[in-house]
Amino acid sequence: MKILVGIKRVVDYNVRIRVRSDGSGIDTDGVKMSINPFDEIALEEALRIREAGLAEEVIVVSLGGNECQQQLRTGLAMGADRAIQIDTDADLQPLTIARAFFKIVEKEQPGLVLMGKQAIDGDNSQTGQMLAALWDRPQATFASGLSLSGNTATVVREVDAGLETIEVDLPAVVSVDLRLNEPRFVKLPDIMKAKRKPLDVISMDDLGVTAENDLKVSHYAPPPKREKGIMVEDAAQLVAELRNRGLV
Amino acid sequence: MSETATEREIMEYDVIIVGAGPAGLACAIRLKQLKPDLMVAVIEKSAEIGAHILSGAVIEPAALDELLPAWRESPPPICIPVERDEIALLTATSKRKLPTPPQQKNHGNFIVSLGALCAWMAPQAEALGVDIFPGYAAAGVHYLQNGAVGGVIIGDMGVDRQGNPKDTYMQGIEIHAPLTVMAEGCRGHLSKQLITKFKLDADSDPQAYGIGIKELWQVAPGKCKPGLVQHSIGWPLDTKTYGGSFIYHMDKDRVAVGFVCALDYSDPEFSPFEAFQQFKHHPSVKPLFEGGEILSGGARTIIEGGAQSLPKVEMPGALLIGDAAGLLNLPKIKGTHQAIRSGMLAASHIAEGSTAEGFDETLRASPIMKELHKVRNIRPGFNKGLWRGLITAAIETVTVGKLPRTLHNHADYSSLTKLQDMEPVDRPWVKRSLAPRDRLASVYFAATDHDEDQLVHLQILEPDVCITRCGEEYGHPCTRFCPANVYEMVTDQMTEEGGSTANQHLQINAANCVHCKTCDIKDPYQIINWVTPEGGSGPNYQNL
Ligand SMILES: Cc1cc2nc3c(=O)[nH]c(=O)nc-3n(C[C@H](O)[C@H](O)[C@H](O)COP(=O)(O)OP(=O)(O)OC[C@H]3O[C@@H](n4cnc5c(N)ncnc54)[C@H](O)[C@@H]3O)c2cc1C
Ligand code: SF4
Numbered sequence: 001m002k003i004l005v006g007i008k009r010v011v012d013y014n015v016r017i018r019v020r021s022d023g024s025g026i027d028t029d030g031v032k033m034s035i036n037p038f039d040e041i042a043l044e045e046a047l048r049i050r051e052a053g054l055a056e057e058v059i060v061v062s063l064g065g066n067e068c069q070q071q072l073r074t075g076l077a078m079g080a081d082r083a084i085q086i087d088t089d090a091d092l093q094p095l096t097i098a099r100a101f102f103k104i105v106e107k108e109q110p111g112l113v114l115m116g117k118q119a120i121d122g123d124n125s126q127t128g129q130m131l132a133a134l135w136d137r138p139q140a141t142f143a144s145g146l147s148l149s150g151n152t153a154t155v156v157r158e159v160d161a162g163l164e165t166i167e168v169d170l171p172a173v174v175s176v177d178l179r180l181n182e183p184r185f186v187k188l189p190d191i192m193k194a195k196r197k198p199l200d201v202i203s204m205d206d207l208g209v210t211a212e213n214d215l216k217v218s219h220y221a222p223p224p225k226r227e228k229g230i231m232v233e234d235a236a237q238l239v240a241e242l243r244n245r246g247l248v
Numbered sequence: 249m250s251e252t253a254t255e256r257e258i259m260e261y262d263v264i265i266v267g268a269g270p271a272g273l274a275c276a277i278r279l280k281q282l283k284p285d286l287m288v289a290v291i292e293k294s295a296e297i298g299a300h301i302l303s304g305a306v307i308e309p310a311a312l313d314e315l316l317p318a319w320r321e322s323p324p325p326i327c328i329p330v331e332r333d334e335i336a337l338l339t340a341t342s343k344r345k346l347p348t349p350p351q352q353k354n355h356g357n358f359i360v361s362l363g364a365l366c367a368w369m370a371p372q373a374e375a376l377g378v379d380i381f382p383g384y385a386a387a388g389v390h391y392l393q394n395g396a397v398g399g400v401i402i403g404d405m406g407v408d409r410q411g412n413p414k415d416t417y418m419q420g421i422e423i424h425a426p427l428t429v430m431a432e433g434c435r436g437h438l439s440k441q442l443i444t445k446f447k448l449d450a451d452s453d454p455q456a457y458g459i460g461i462k463e464l465w466q467v468a469p470g471k472c473k474p475g476l477v478q479h480s481i482g483w484p485l486d487t488k489t490y491g492g493s494f495i496y497h498m499d500k501d502r503v504a505v506g507f508v509c510a511l512d513y514s515d516p517e518f519s520p521f522e523a524f525q526q527f528k529h530h531p532s533v534k535p536l537f538e539g540g541e542i543l544s545g546g547a548r549t550i551i552e553g554g555a556q557s558l559p560k561v562e563m564p565g566a567l568l569i570g571d572a573a574g575l576l577n578l579p580k581i582k583g584t585h586q587a588i589r590s591g592m593l594a595a596s597h598i599a600e601g602s603t604a605e606g607f608d609e610t611l612r613a614s615p616i617m618k619e620l621h622k623v624r625n626i627r628p629g630f631n632k633g634l635w636r637g638l639i640t641a642a643i644e645t646v647t648v649g650k651l652p653r654t655l656h657n658h659a660d661y662s663s664l665t666k667l668q669d670m671e672p673v674d675r676p677w678v679k680r681s682l683a684p685r686d687r688l689a690s691v692y693f694a695a696t697d698h699d700e701d702q703l704v705h706l707q708i709l710e711p712d713v714c715i716t717r718c719g720e721e722y723g724h725p726c727t728r729f730c731p732a733n734v735y736e737m738v739t740d741q742m743t744e745e746g747g748s749t750a751n752q753h754l755q756i757n758a759a760n761c762v763h764c765k766t767c768d769i770k771d772p773y774q775i776i777n778w779v780t781p782e783g784g785s786g787p788n789y790q791n792l
Pocket of ligand 1: 266267269270271291292293294298300301302303305306308362384385387432433434436437438459460461506508548549550569570571572576581582583584587780
């Protein structure tokens, strides 16, 4: 069985995000970029499945310009067998990404697609679900536990009410949550090995996918600054202040 | 843990360079230019190249011209020609312009972000075939049986606070190489070990240091004057403390502001962080920052000892270059060109002879050393205070260091005055309004990140001394000199029958550390030992 893992290059979670002063986007000048943390967890899970003998090959896939090869190489250094870059400089939205992934799925015929539950930049949480629909296969989202046996995957999902356990037939799309596992560190010699692993570049045009921008982003704005609070003496003053502001 | 450890994996190179600052990267690039077949690796503890680099920085470009002759065609992302120099003497309320001393004339120089410059140099080294590994810290030295240096040991990852392996435990590997180049920058922790082990400082003065604290601001439109370089001396430092400020106006309304202060100050109550913040509130400075915001900030020590403190820079199997050796030119506050030149010199030395032997002599005969010799008396001249220092500086400058005398440096940790001997100090600090509010708020701008569940990388060799002697003699200066509020004295209330007792203990917030190394230098008992945390931990500076 092959496992396909989606990897997105995002601004590192430690970086303080700044909105460009003209509101056109986020300032990424000199900013640290990393693999989306949920995608790293997805890759870790894929590697563990392969190491348990339940899969033969782990393929990491990313959409973007040549910069995203850095994250693909990190994926290879973690242990993926090969990488595919879908080359594009288009502004990408979930449906476009799902369509491009679907083309790769058709070609590679994986038994399992693992993805992060969402990317920490756009927070869309849509790509995995859309891919499952395009592919017409089951989906299991927000996985915090995953086990495979034969042609079924048992997935523990984190839902509002607690944990839900479901079974899906393979092939399927599983999107993973934070508590599924803790990704491994990369060993230095594996970075060198990763340089020799195959990384195929396919242009998005050659896949026959065009970026459609059904969603238009009008502008970005930082969250409004919190106003300075005031200290109140007692409950009566609190009520009075709230009344003053028309809040009660 | 180490008992259960199996044999470490080994990688072999011809040359291993520790630290991807300007010195290490220049050395790597030059080695490959001279001998393309050499296998060269650079390891760097920061997660990304440049993320632990904090500098001014106005740089002299001659060294870059030599290393990468075509660099001006595709310059680093931040690179603004200096248009104008200003130097001023401040009092609490006034500012007086001074004539610019020749060392501080910056015509032909460039304002850069040194972090961004390193991130720009690294791919050029990689294009030549250098293997660069960010996110890996050299935690130990690998010694050969004959005692020579034979490479480095990369730190283990995934070890918990008690020293036990976690699920993610990964043993660090050894990198073996006939030659190790230490380019760790100021107060490198392995360089420190090597200097002691091989007694490299036997014939030199104690090393002298300063601390530099810096912020990068996005100022309100119209206030930034690209290319303007401003320095000041005087307030808020008293005349006994050597130091001053810098404000470098870059492009896109970005302004770098920083404060440097020698670590041989004597008042245990002094806080360099507070001095920097006070400087920003000087009436002539504050308007520049009002209405602006901080983009990034942090702190780093500066090596100030110069010629008389320069240790021997070679030992069997290894060399010291850049600030790890101590080649910064203090009156200019510039070390980048010296770092690059020393990296190149080390590279040609290695390319010629494949040995460390003779490098010390080569360096001492080079223009790098001539430059240091000329200015050797300027910092020790300030040991007698600002005014005497300025006079020494003037004399040494006029005579280009030719007077046949050399003033000496003393160790910074020995300069604190005991509380009981202190005259009361009057500090008319103003109430501050500009960000950051305090040190914790400033750590946020350094984007420092350490896994909390790892060994504490600030080793206190004698914890009892903190509570007993230090409290009494100096009042815990670590709680003030650390710019990131790592050290805190905490009182534990214990209620027992018959009353309650209060015990103090030192709390180390290691996760806040920005790797400046001040504590390792300034602690008066020399019982704080900075060792490297897990690779990839530490600040994530942007364009500092
Ligand atoms: C506030 C301030 C202002 C300055 N202003 C100027 C200026 O205007 N102009 C100028 O020319 N110079 C300036 N300098 C000096 C200049 O920054 C230094 O001289 C220069 O950075 C030295 O280069 P280096 O390569 O020797 O060391 P560094 O630049 O310090 O680089 C050392 C690198 O090694 C890494 N490292 C250390 N130990 C290890 C380890 N064990 N394992 C792995 N990696 C490790 C560090 O993370 C770092 O990236 C300033 C310095 C400061 C602090
Ligand atoms: S703990 Fe030491 S090295 Fe870390 S920030 Fe504080 S003074 Fe600097």
